[in-house]
Amino acid sequence: MSTFKERLAGAVERHESLVCVGLDPVPERLPAGISRDAEGIAKFNHRLIEATADIACCFKPNFPFYGALGAPGFEALKKTIDAVPDDVPVLLDCKVGDIGSTADRWAHMVFVELGADAVVVNPYMGTDALTPFLEYEDRGVFVLCHTSNPGAAEFQRLSLDGAPLFEHVVRKTLEWDETHNNCGIVVGATQAGSMARLRRLAPDLPFLVPGVGSQGGDLQGAVSDGLRADGAGLLINASRSIIFASDGADFPEAARQAAETLRQQINSVRKGRSIAQSG
Amino acid sequence: MSTFKERLAGAVERHESLVCVGLDPVPERLPAGISRDAEGIAKFNHRLIEATADIACCFKPNFPFYGALGAPGFEALKKTIDAVPDDVPVLLDCKVGDIGSTADRWAHMVFVELGADAVVVNPYMGTDALTPFLEYEDRGVFVLCHTSNPGAAEFQRLSLDGAPLFEHVVRKTLEWDETHNNCGIVVGATQAGSMARLRRLAPDLPFLVPGVGSQGGDLQGAVSDGLRADGAGLLINASRSIIFASDGADFPEAARQAAETLRQQINSVRKGRSIAQSG
Numbered sequence: 001m002s003t004f005k006e007r008l009a010g011a012v013e014r015h016e017s018l019v020c021v022g023l024d025p026v027p028e029r030l031p032a033g034i035s036r037d038a039e040g041i042a043k044f045n046h047r048l049i050e051a052t053a054d055i056a057c058c059f060k061p062n063f064p065f066y067g068a069l070g071a072p073g074f075e076a077l078k079k080t081i082d083a084v085p086d087d088v089p090v091l092l093d094c095k096v097g098d099i100g101s102t103a104d105r106w107a108h109m110v111f112v113e114l115g116a117d118a119v120v121v122n123p124y125m126g127t128d129a130l131t132p133f134l135e136y137e138d139r140g141v142f143v144l145c146h147t148s149n150p151g152a153a154e155f156q157r158l159s160l161d162g163a164p165l166f167e168h169v170v171r172k173t174l175e176w177d178e179t180h181n182n183c184g185i186v187v188g189a190t191q192a193g194s195m196a197r198l199r200r201l202a203p204d205l206p207f208l209v210p211g212v213g214s215q216g217g218d219l220q221g222a223v224s225d226g227l228r229a230d231g232a233g234l235l236i237n238a239s240r241s242i243i244f245a246s247d248g249a250d251f252p253e254a255a256r257q258a259a260e261t262l263r264q265q266i267n268s269v270r271k272g273r274s275i276a277q278s279g
Numbered sequence: 280m281s282t283f284k285e286r287l288a289g290a291v292e293r294h295e296s297l298v299c300v301g302l303d304p305v306p307e308r309l310p311a312g313i314s315r316d317a318e319g320i321a322k323f324n325h326r327l328i329e330a331t332a333d334i335a336c337c338f339k340p341n342f343p344f345y346g347a348l349g350a351p352g353f354e355a356l357k358k359t360i361d362a363v364p365d366d367v368p369v370l371l372d373c374k375v376g377d378i379g380s381t382a383d384r385w386a387h388m389v390f391v392e393l394g395a396d397a398v399v400v401n402p403y404m405g406t407d408a409l410t411p412f413l414e415y416e417d418r419g420v421f422v423l424c425h426t427s428n429p430g431a432a433e434f435q436r437l438s439l440d441g442a443p444l445f446e447h448v449v450r451k452t453l454e455w456d457e458t459h460n461n462c463g464i465v466v467g468a469t470q471a472g473s474m475a476r477l478r479r480l481a482p483d484l485p486f487l488v489p490g491v492g493s494q495g496g497d498l499q500g501a502v503s504d505g506l507r508a509d510g511a512g513l514l515i516n517a518s519r520s521i522i523f524a525s526d527g528a529d530f531p532e533a534a535r536q537a538a539e540t541l542r543q544q545i546n547s548v549r550k551g552r553s554i555a556q557s558g
Contacts (some may be wrong), residue, residue: 024381064377064384070357070392071350078349093381097401098343098374099428099494101519102303105343113349122376124403124423126430144403149378151405158439158447165439172433215378240380 004118004140004182007089008206011057012232014087017263018223018270020208021052021255022093022239023061023080027069029244031251038072041065044251045080048243051252052259058118058235059084060208063094081114089117091208091235095144097122103132111136118142120186120208123169127176134180140206141183143173145198148188148211166194170201177205184208187226189217189236196225199233207234212262213241219262223269231270238262283397283419283461286368287485290336291511293366296542297502297549299487300331300534301372301518302340302359306348308523310530317351320344323530324359327522330531331538332364337397337514339487342373360393370487370514371395374423376404382411390415397421399465399487402448406455413459419485420462422452424477427467427490445473449480456484463487466505468496468515475504478512486513491541492520498541502548510549517541 002010012018023045027036034040049059066077084090092110097103110119110133118140121130133141146156146166156166170185177183184206187198191211198207207226211217219236226234242262246254281289291297302324306315313319328338345356363369371389376382389398389412397419400409412420425435425445435445449464456462463485466477470490477486486505490496498515505513521541525533 026384062377062381062384064375064381064388067346067353067388068384068392070388071353074346074350074353093377094375095377095401095404096343096374098341098372099426099489102341102343102372105305105341105347109343109346109349113347122374122401122403124401124434125374125426125428126433126435128428128430129426130430147378147404147408149404149407151407151409154405154451155403155444155447156405158444160437160439165434165437165444168434168437210378 001138003138004089005206007117008057009232011088015055015057016267017055017057018232018234018236018266019056019259019263020058020060020091020235020237021056021242021259022237023048023059023243024065024239025243026065029247031247031249033249038069038076042076042079046083047252048255049083051256053085053088055256055259055263056088058089058091060091060093060237063092078114081116091118091120091140091142092116093120095120095122097125097129100128100132103129107132107136111139120144123172130176134176134182137180137182139182142208143169143183143185145169145185146187146191146194148190148215148217152188152191167201170198173205174202186210189219189222190215192218192221195222199226204228208237209234210237212236213238219265220269223266224273227270227273231274236262236266280417282417283368284485286396287336288511290367294334294336295546296334296336297511297513297515297545298335298538298542299337299339299370299514299516300335300521300538301516302327302338302522303344303518304522305344308526310526310528312528317348317355321355321358325362326531327534328362330535332367334535334538334542335367337368337370338363339370339372339516342371357393360395368396370397370399370419370421372399374399374401376401376408379407379411382408386411386415390418399423402451409455413455413461416459416461418461421487422448422462422464424448424464425466425470425473427469427494427496431467431470446480449477452484453481465489468498468501469494471497471500474501478505483507487516488513489516491515492517498544499548502545503552506549506552510553515541515545
């Protein structure tokens, strides 16, 4: 079986896209005509996926948006993941990590029960809390590094030997990637200062970049600073700005338009940089 | 409604117990005669709860042991939480945290959909990633601080701006508790060096202490160093050593015996300390 990095690279190339569509639906924001429950969410997602699958490089459902609806929500998540075409990877966001025997159950839930291609994990508990995920070597493991929210300042930027905690995390992630070749990191688009520095530290890792949509991060700066030498290496995530682009019956078209606009904005930065490099 | 701390104190006093029973079942270890699926897990837990509810101060199911079984696992978790008598609190372990709108969904899942009394969260993303949990002021929020696993050395003990990361976490938790009066911390029983120091830093917080059972932590040292001045303030968690105490049909009696032995071991340290203090 191919690796996650290969499947992601395939989708990036075929769709000329670094757009990751975040599937974080809440019942009260579903458009009129769709039932405001777990079944409605599965339908809503299905139509969003049909409308955007050829312009996304990845879909990223976030677990608690489904778990909050109980067992039917879990089923809706499973249907959602099944609805994504095989050539576009699914990254399940849950930001977990635990001692080995428990992490083993999380990994089973994410990779076997739900069939996701990749996961977002939290590094706080260290290597043995992530090993059960890393050992699925055909799947991807994105490690929280420097996140997009205000609270990122509180622990992630505490300093040791001149380096913030999040740099210690990226160094450790590079070790894990050396062994398993399936790691990425999470770097918020709102973290203007650190994107370029993290790319220098980790020239090859894929970066999952939240924070460009509703959270207001600087898209152009994040893409320009974060691109890998090959012009890829980023998953620019937008959730609410795509999936709730319209609250009417035209929501699939509106979502497609929002995703397409984001794709073009990103690609114009990519193109600019490749011209600058060849010039 | 009473606070989590009040409900916990009530169970501790009535049952003269600091024993937290971890409900982390896996289908392949269920005793003969119980089906090895989600339904079997709900039955297994029900009998464990009946057998131990009067000697536990808390029950702690760990989410992925249920999530790994899909939607039926989610139902089994709900049934398990419902089966716990009202006078014993339920702490749902999931070790999560995320930006506000997502953490809001986690908190809804844990406190509303599943009806747990308390949760375990991960501090890496900072205050705003935990606020949606903290705002349920009648529920408890246990923050990972110094965990019981080997990987705890990698980030938690890094000396950042002059103190190990886990001490920054406990100081922040004290601020959150100041505002919301519903916090605790997680301190592994295997972390001999830090238990006493953390108790000095946080004289009043409840500590959830994993690592005394199958993980081999020093029970006597952990209790002696971690007890609060009032002789309580600890939830000593044991999972596998209680729930899998027998793999035969006598598993409820064996679990009860294991929990009772742990209760007595803990209480002899509590008694020893109260004699030492009054002598």
